[in-house]
Amino acid sequence: MIPAETYLLLSAAIFCIGLFGILTRRNALIFLMSVELMLNAANINLVAFSLQHGNLTGQVFSLFTMALAAAEVAIGIGIILVLYRNFTDVDVTKATTMRW
Amino acid sequence: MAAFTYAPAIVLLPFVSFLVALFAGDRMPKGGALAGITATGGSLLLSIWVALTVAGGSVHNEILYQWTTSVESLQLNFGLLLDPLSALMLLIVCLISFLVHIFSLGYMNDEGETGLPRYYAGLGLFTASMLGFVVANNLLMAFMFFELVGLCSYLLIGFWFREDGPPSAAKKAFLVTRFGDYFFLIGVVGIFATFGTGLFAPITEGGEVVAESFPMLAEHAIVDGEVEGIAMLETVGMGPQAWFTVLGLLVLGGVIGKSAQFPLHTWLPDAMEGPTPVSALIHAATMVAAGVYLVARMYGFYAISPTALAVIALVGGFTALFAATMGLVKQEIKQVLAYSTISQYGYMMLALGSGGYIAAVFHLTTHAVFKALLFLGAGSVIIAMHHNENMWDMGGLKDRMPVTYWTFLAGSLALAGIVPFAGFWSKDEVLYEALIHGFGTEGGLGTAYLAAYAMGLLAVFFTGFYTFRMVYLTFHGDARSDTARDPEPVHWNVKGPLTVLGILATTIGFINMAPVAKLTGAHIDFLHKWLTGPEEGGWPALLSTDLHHYEELLHEVPHVDPAYPLGGEIGTLLASAAVSLGLALAGVLVARSLYGGADPVEHTDKLGGLKTLLMHNYYQDEYQVWLATGVTHPLARAMDKFDQGVVDGVVNGVSSVSLFGGSRIRRIQSGVVSNYATLLTLGLVLLLAAFGIMGGWF
Numbered sequence: 001m002i003p004a005e006t007y008l009l010l011s012a013a014i015f016c017i018g019l020f021g022i023l024t025r026r027n028a029l030i031f032l033m034s035v036e037l038m039l040n041a042a043n044i045n046l047v048a049f050s051l052q053h054g055n056l057t058g059q060v061f062s063l064f065t066m067a068l069a070a071a072e073v074a075i076g077i078g079i080i081l082v083l084y085r086n087f088t089d090v091d092v093t094k095a096t097t098m099r100w
Numbered sequence: 101m102a103a104f105t106y107a108p109a110i111v112l113l114p115f116v117s118f119l120v121a122l123f124a125g126d127r128m129p130k131g132g133a134l135a136g137i138t139a140t141g142g143s144l145l146l147s148i149w150v151a152l153t154v155a156g157g158s159v160h161n162e163i164l165y166q167w168t169t170s171v172e173s174l175q176l177n178f179g180l181l182l183d184p185l186s187a188l189m190l191l192i193v194c195l196i197s198f199l200v201h202i203f204s205l206g207y208m209n210d211e212g213e214t215g216l217p218r219y220y221a222g223l224g225l226f227t228a229s230m231l232g233f234v235v236a237n238n239l240l241m242a243f244m245f246f247e248l249v250g251l252c253s254y255l256l257i258g259f260w261f262r263e264d265g266p267p268s269a270a271k272k273a274f275l276v277t278r279f280g281d282y283f284f285l286i287g288v289v290g291i292f293a294t295f296g297t298g299l300f301a302p303i304t305e306g307g308e309v310v311a312e313s314f315p316m317l318a319e320h321a322i323v324d325g326e327v328e329g330i331a332m333l334e335t336v337g338m339g340p341q342a343w344f345t346v347l348g349l350l351v352l353g354g355v356i357g358k359s360a361q362f363p364l365h366t367w368l369p370d371a372m373e374g375p376t377p378v379s380a381l382i383h384a385a386t387m388v389a390a391g392v393y394l395v396a397r398m399y400g401f402y403a404i405s406p407t408a409l410a411v412i413a414l415v416g417g418f419t420a421l422f423a424a425t426m427g428l429v430k431q432e433i434k435q436v437l438a439y440s441t442i443s444q445y446g447y448m449m450l451a452l453g454s455g456g457y458i459a460a461v462f463h464l465t466t467h468a469v470f471k472a473l474l475f476l477g478a479g480s481v482i483i484a485m486h487h488n489e490n491m492w493d494m495g496g497l498k499d500r501m502p503v504t505y506w507t508f509l510a511g512s513l514a515l516a517g518i519v520p521f522a523g524f525w526s527k528d529e530v531l532y533e534a535l536i537h538g539f540g541t542e543g544g545l546g547t548a549y550l551a552a553y554a555m556g557l558l559a560v561f562f563t564g565f566y567t568f569r570m571v572y573l574t575f576h577g578d579a580r581s582d583t584a585r586d587p588e589p590v591h592w593n594v595k596g597p598l599t600v601l602g603i604l605a606t607t608i609g610f611i612n613m614a615p616v617a618k619l620t621g622a623h624i625d626f627l628h629k630w631l632t633g634p635e636e637g638g639w640p641a642l643l644s645t646d647l648h649h650y651e652e653l654l655h656e657v658p659h660v661d662p663a664y665p666l667g668g669e670i671g672t673l674l675a676s677a678a679v680s681l682g683l684a685l686a687g688v689l690v691a692r693s694l695y696g697g698a699d700p701v702e703h704t705d706k707l708g709g710l711k712t713l714l715m716h717n718y719y720q721d722e723y724q725v726w727l728a729t730g731v732t733h734p735l736a737r738a739m740d741k742f743d744q745g746v747v748d749g750v751v752n753g754v755s756s757v758s759l760f761g762g763s764r765i766r767r768i769q770s771g772v773v774s775n776y777a778t779l780l781t782l783g784l785v786l787l788l789a790a791f792g793i794m795g796g797w798f
Contacts, residue, residue, distance in 0.1 A: 022777045031773075096771030 007048030015041035028080045028090040032073060039069045103146075103153040104160040107180055110146045110190060111231045113139040114197070118224030125217025130209055132220035136201045140227060144194035147187070154187040157633065159643055161237055161301050163311075174296055175311075181237030181301055183645050184630050185461065189234045189393055192468045196385035197227040199597035203476050204377045206594035207483060213375075219259055223381065226252035230386040234393065239298035239314070239351075242397070243281075243288050246354065246390060250277050253387045257374035269373035276367035277387075280357020287350030294332040294347065300397055301643040315400030316644055318344050322404050322657060341405065348401055348408040351394070359391025359445045362419045366720050369438040376482055379434060380475030383441040384468045392448045392464055399457055399650050406658035410548040413453025413534070417552025420446030422718075424562035428569070429704045429714045432489040433478045436570045440515060441471060443559055447530045450556050454549045455660040456533025457650050462612050462627050463530055466522035469608050470514035473601035477508035480594045481574060484587030491570065492702070496579040500587050503595045505575050507602030512571045514605045516564040517684040524681065525609035531556055532614075532676045540663030560680050564687020572695040580699075615673050 014037055021034030043062040050058025080090055087095050117132075117139035125132030160182040168176045201223060208219055229248035236242040251274075258270030292298055295314040303311040320326045321340040327333060336343055355361070360368040368388070372379055382388060395402060395412065402408050420443045427439035444467050451460035482489055484501055498505045514523035534556060538549030579585040612627035623629070631647040654660040664672040694703045704711045716722070768779070792798055 019781060023774060023781065026774070092773045095773075099769045099771035 004048050004052045007044055007051075011041045011044040011048065013041075014038075014044065026091045026093050028076075028083060028092050031092060032076045032080070035072070035076070036069060039065060039072075103149045104158075104162075104180070104182060106146055107150055107160070107182060107235065108164065110143045110150070110194070111228055111235060113143045113146075114224045114228035114231065116224075118221050118228060121217050121224055122221035125220060130205065131216025133201060133205055133209060133216070136220045136224050136227075137198065139224060140194055140198040140201055143227075143231065144191075144198050147190040147194045150182055151187045151191055154182060154184055155630070159183045159633075161299075161303050161643060163237070163303065174292065176240055177238055178241050179237035179299075180235050181643075182235065183301070183643055184633060185396060185645065186234050188461065188465065188630065189389075190231065192389075192465060193227065193230050193234060193385045196468055196472045197223070197230075197381060199472065199476070199600060200377045200381045202593050203380070203479065203597045204375075206591050207377050207479050208375060210591060210593070211483065215259070219256075219375070222252055222256045222259070223378070226256060226378075226381060226386055230390065233390055237300055239288050239291055239300070239398070241298075242300075242394065243284060243354075246284070246358065246394070247281065249387050249390055250274060250281065250358070253277075253371070253382055256378040256382075257371045259375055259378065260373075266373040269367075269370040273367040273371050276364055277357040280353045280355070280364050283350045283353025284355075284357075287347055287353070290332070290347045290350060294330060294343070296331065301645050304642050307642075313644075315398055318401055319404055319653065323653075344401070345405040345407045348405050349411060351398070352408065352412065355391035355394055355449075356415065357391070358394075359388050359449065360419075360442045361391070361415050361446065361449060362422055363720070363724075365419065365423065365442045366717070366724060368442055369435055369717070372432070372434040372438050376434065376475060376479035379437075380472045380479070383437070383475060384472035388441060388445055389464060389468065392445060392452065392460065395449070395452050396457065396461055396464075397645075399452070400644065400653060402452070403455075403650055403653040404657040406545045409453050409455070409658055409660070410545050411453070412449050413552040414548050416446045416449025416451070416453055417534075417555035418446070419443065420450060420559040421555040421562070422446075424559040424566065426714055426717050427566040428562060429707070429711055430566075431491055433481060433491050433494075433570060433574060434475075434489055436491075436566055437471070437474055437478055440474075440563065440566065443563060444471065444515070446559070447527060447556060450534055450552050451530040454534040454552065455537045455651075455654045456530055458612070458628055458631055458647060459526065459529040459533045461631060463523075463526035465611070465627070466514065466526040466605075466608055469601055470511045470522055470605040473507060473511035473598065473605050474515060476594070476597055476601065477504055477511060480504040480590050480598060481508075483590050483594065485583050486588060488581070488583060491573040493581040494574045494579075494584050495577045495581075495700075496575070496584060497587060498575040501590065503598060504590065507598040507605075508575070509571060510602045510605045512567045514609075516567040516688055517560060517680060518564075518688065519681060520606075520609065522605050522607070522609035524684075525613055525615075527560070528677050528680050529612070529614055531560070531680050532673060535676050536662040536664060536672060537660050539665045540661040541659060545658060545660070557680065557683065561683040561687040564684040565691045566687075568688045568691035569695050572691060573700065576696060577698050577700055615677055618670060618673055 018034040018037030018041060021030055021037065025031065025034070043065050046058040046062040046065070048058075050056060050062075083092075083095055084090050114136070117135040120128075120135040121132030125135075128134065160180060163175075163177045163179040165178040166175060167178070168174065201220075204219070204223070208216060213219070226249065229245050229252055233242055233245035233249060236245060254270045254274040257273050258267045260266045261270075288298065291314055295317045297312065297314055297317070299311055299313040300315065302309045302313045302316055317330060318340070321330055322344070327340055330340065333340060333343060336346075338346070357364045368383075371382060374382070402412065423439045423442035423446060427436050427443065430436045430439065444463070448460045448463050448467070451457075451463060478489075480501065481494065481497060481504060484497065484504075485494060488494075510521060514521035517524045517527040531553060534549050534553040538546050538553050540546070541549060610624075612625050614625050614628070617623065617625040628647070633646050666672045666675045694700070704714075707714070713719070768775075
């Protein structure tokens with residue numbers, strides 16, 4: 001059986017990839033994808049611990065997370081659409097009007 | 101008692117006349133004067149009824165309106181206290197006000213003054229406020245009406261507001277008396293905080309005390325040592341005696357301001373800028389009398405404090421002498437009268453301070469009559485002289501206006517204290533009380549009494565002198581100007597009040613001829629009986645504002661006792677009367693020899709530098725202006741600097757730091773989402789690192 005640490009390492013790697021995407025990319029769609037990556041990293045974590053502890057709580061939780069991720073994407077895409085309408089671009093560094 | 105049911109109308113009638121004169125005066129004949137005459141006449145009749153009822157042995161102390169309902173410990177009321185003192189004062193105020201209203205017909209209406217509704221409205225409100233003050237049964241109500249009196253004096257002194265002098269004099273009167281009233285206000289608050297009540301006399305129902313008065317609470321605290329229920333003593337950390345003295349002196353601040361005692365007397369001579377009938381009203385019955393009346397009203401509170409008594413006596417004695425000397429050199433007839441007023445109120449304070457409660461009330465009564473008479477007489481002269489008040493332009497008016505002359509002479513003899521005119525009896529009693537209590541009281545208080553007595557005695561001579569200097573300059577000798585040779589005639593409305601007051605000034609001293617009563621053994625000291633109350637009436641036990649109670653208090657607490665140094669009671673009495681009468685006569689004779697000739701000259705020039713000093717009123721005005729501009733103003737500026745610099749500086753500094761910090765820190769809100777994400781990540785990493793180090797993960 002593959003030990004839990006492997007899953008955790010995989011999860012950490014995917015999370016860091018997502019984080020890296022958010023910190024470096026400008027395209028809002030890539031942002032969304034990166035956020036999905038981070039959410040899934042969390043899901044892997046949950047499932048791995050579920051396996052480790054031998055109960056189903058973590059798996060149930062990851063199902064909820066997926067539903068949440070779907071909702072988040074729907075709203076995120078909506079925001080990106082509005083962003084495009086207002087700035088004719090999906091570059092997040094261009095939309096800087098909401099500040100002091 | 102039916103009279104007591106209608107007693108509030110005594111106050112309300114002049115108030116209604118104020119409203120009528122104010123809103124309908126210009127559509128009425130005589131500019132609203134008739135409303136005022138009717139109202140004060142009605143009040144006078146009601147006052148007589150009340151006085152007769154009180155003479156029958158019943159008194160009245162009732163709360164009419166309570167304007168705090170829920171608070172148990174503190175009750176703020178409007179109420180009515182009718183005892184011999186307030187009944188007597190009601191009579192005086194109503195009578196003088198009634199006569200002043202009639203006199204005003206001659207002084208204002210016949211002289212073609214404009215703004216008459218305003219004038220009569222002022223007189224009405226003035227009378228109503230004073231009457232409200234007189235019947236007040238608690239200190240707060242008294243204070244409110246006290247302030248109203250001050251407001252009315254402002255309105256009336258500044259009646260001729262288009263000229264330069266009157267508005268300034270009005271402001272001065274308002275501000276100077278208000279300065280004293282600050283202390284009074286603090287005293288009122290202090291008394292309420294200490295005793296939880298401002299009642300002058302206990303309220304009883306069927307012989308049971310339902311609400312105790314503050315003089316009685318203070319008396320219990322000092323005589324019986326019952327300090328329970330008296331707050332503030334622990335807060336201020338003083339014994340009851342010391343703290344009650346402080347409270348008494350604070351209230352006395354208002355008295356000194358209103359009764360024009362040194363050092364707050366400076367407003368009164370300037371108040372002569374107002375119309376002469378107003379001066380008569382202010383000086384005889386209303387404003388200036390209010391201060392002395394207040395001390396008499398709460399005499400039970402002062403009688404337990406030797407220090408307060410000594411201060412009252414010394415201030416009174418000093419003011420009597422001080423003001424009399426300034427009256428010696430004045431050239432305007434009303435100025436002389438103004439300083440005589442200050443001086444005479446000094447006598448009343450002297451009497452109150454030295455345990456002569458009855459003498460003070462007696463002098464208050466006689467002075468009200470003869471000073472109103474003198475002012476109205478001066479008003480008559482001023483009408484005749486076409487508003488020239490300089491006595492050096494008068495002379496020889498004796499033959500041309502006999503009614504004014506003879507009544508004015510009666511008033512002058514009363515003021516100078518010549519037997520048998522009113523002033524003799526009362527002034528003699530004031531000095532006699534000060535003398536016997538000065539000898540009989542031990543320690544510093546007795547010494548203070550003797551010092552005050554000496555000053556009062558010396559002032560008798562000056563009073564005789566300046567009074568008859570005024571009479572001789574005005575009425576005797578040759579006429580010194582064309583108007584004096586052909587003065588304008590005055591009408592019935594001037595002569596009528598003068599005659600009434602002239603008769604009263606001659607006879608009112610007979611209400612309390614204490615020396616004669618003592619000599620003959622006849623019971624003719626009516627005022628004494630009046631203030632003691634009928635023996636079977638039982639009201640003294642109810643209100644404890646009677647003479648016996650005060651005399652017992654004076655004997656028990658400050659140990660003010662009489663002693664007769666010169667051949668027993670009769671001998672001392674005669675000696676005292678002879679000395680004061682002799683001094684008064686000496687003053688009159690000196691005035692006669694200096695100014696009695698056909699063509700008198702100004703002898704005061706011989707005084708040299710002293711005359712300049714007296715003419716400038718001892719530079720009291722300059723001194724007070726210097727206090728304001730030289731001391732208070734720089735102090736206020738320094739305070740302002742402190743406020744603007746330090747207090748505001750700290751506040752402004754705090755806000756500047758926040759503003760500056762905010763303007764820098766807000767730059768991290770760049771609007772770029774990636775930056776936020778970076779900061780979030782950094783924060784998370786830092787947090788993890790911190791937890792790691794603290795939690796020992798590494």
